[in-house]
Amino acid sequence: MLKVTLQQTCPIPLDVDLHCNNGDILALVGPSGAGKSTVLRCIAGLHSSGSGQISCADHVWFDSENKTDLKPQQRRIGMVFQNYALFPHLTVFDNIRLALTKQQQTNQHKVNDLLARVHLTGLAQRYPHQLSGGQQQRVAIARALAREPEVLLLDEPFSAVDRVTRRKLYLELNSLRHGLDMPIVLVTHDLDEAAMLADTMTVIHHGKTLQQGSPEQIMYQPDNVAVAKQVDVRNLFEGQIVKVDDRYQLHWQGVILELGQRDDVDHMQNISWAISPEKVILHQRVRPSRGEQENPVSGQIIDMLTLRGITTVLVALTVTNNIVIQMDVSKHVAERNSLEKGQDITMSIIASAIHIMKE
């Protein structure tokens, strides 16, 4: 297990607390300049933070109190750099062989085994510039695994390849990881990539880790507005909680949404709330359902966008048209209901899907 706590004020502020279990992929997500790569460099020993502790598999690599700060060579890490950083003057074989320990370097099978593992058999004598981006990434992974690392660090490994190759490499990493029992830390600014590959996600912004949890937790139940903004929560609003008898209501821009009985809110509390666009339910004309009575709101369609079979409908609320709510419906539902720009529709905001964040 990898445990990292770091604090520093300069050159960039850091306030990091994260952990990653063996065999898990932890995605470190955040915008450019958030400090993701710096955290990775701290774990690798390429950057020393002011204070904190880094330990992996019961080995302490960094401990500011005990003045422990092992060099990268002394930490068993496998690092895949953003542009792979292959040694350009060495063949694929020698790139990998160089990362083996001296005892292992005499064993030619070891390199061949690693090459087979990343599906590069037959390319051992090529130079890095003779390889495609995807092949270069596989060499970088094989080189990182050559040291039999206690942690695998991937710094934006998919940013240097095209979309088609990226998709292939996702699948390869996913199949490769099942044979790896060390923690894997993946730095990425791509939320979809993180959600697809990672078991846990840590959101980092301005050098501070804001929340760690499963991709579902982070994307649908962000702890606070800062996390919600980082993970691009599309329906993020403000409102006030009002208690009526033993039930709670959410007063939102003149609309009253029933919350039912909840124990995470207080009377007259100002909150931010979010609802996933797929939990905004369209009142279908062709087939009215019982759910229509739950928190109905009406509005006018101002725009529609379809991507991979999902139509995102932007609706300006009737009560106050400067509020726009997004609703995701399948493309065939949009077609069956003849949704189009300028049309007035009604929707239900499902109470159980309303996620409330305290300021």
Place this chain on the structure above:
Amino acid sequence: MDWQAFEVSIKLALLTSISLLPIGLGLAYLLANSKFFGREVLEAAITLPLVLPPTVLGYFLLVGLDSSSFFGAWFVSLTGHSLAFSFSGLWFASIIYSLPFAVQPMLRSLESIKPEIREAAWCSGLSKWRTFFKIELPLAWPGIVTAMVLSFSHTLGEFGVVLMIGGNIAGETRTLSIAIYDSVLAFESAQATSMSLILLGIALVSVTIVFIFNRSRSRLVQL
């Protein structure tokens, strides 16, 4: 044709460029990899012989190497002979004079190695020494060859500094460029032409070697 002067020139150029290999590489590595106070001053000092008139540099070296100076006196007490007007003094002066020609190409080639290549080597478990010999040195090799060839050619053609520090002692400090000057003064134009052509030929061949080497290298390793 003054073969004695030719021999002195070749010997001086060879010794100087060989001496500049470790000295230049050490300085270039220091400048490329460390941040320290006065780094710019050190780099400027190394580059100074490029812009300083050779006679000025020669004058300062002459004063500095003279047996009445601290360094000159120390050298005399150590070896028993003076640096000024000797081959050793000329050798020392040539190292200073050709220093920028050695350091600059080495520095540029070391600086052109991306930092993550070095870091990837450390993360692969290579010590700083192994990283230097296995990664940095092979990648900086074209710059090192360029540095050696340039400092050899530059030393071969130096005139002002040689005249100031070495005088014109046959077999000791009279180099080919001084001999050419003497021939011109003595109206021996045939001798001056043949010696000049030799220097021209060596310069052309050595610079061509640098270009061929760098091209073939960059074809092999596309950085």
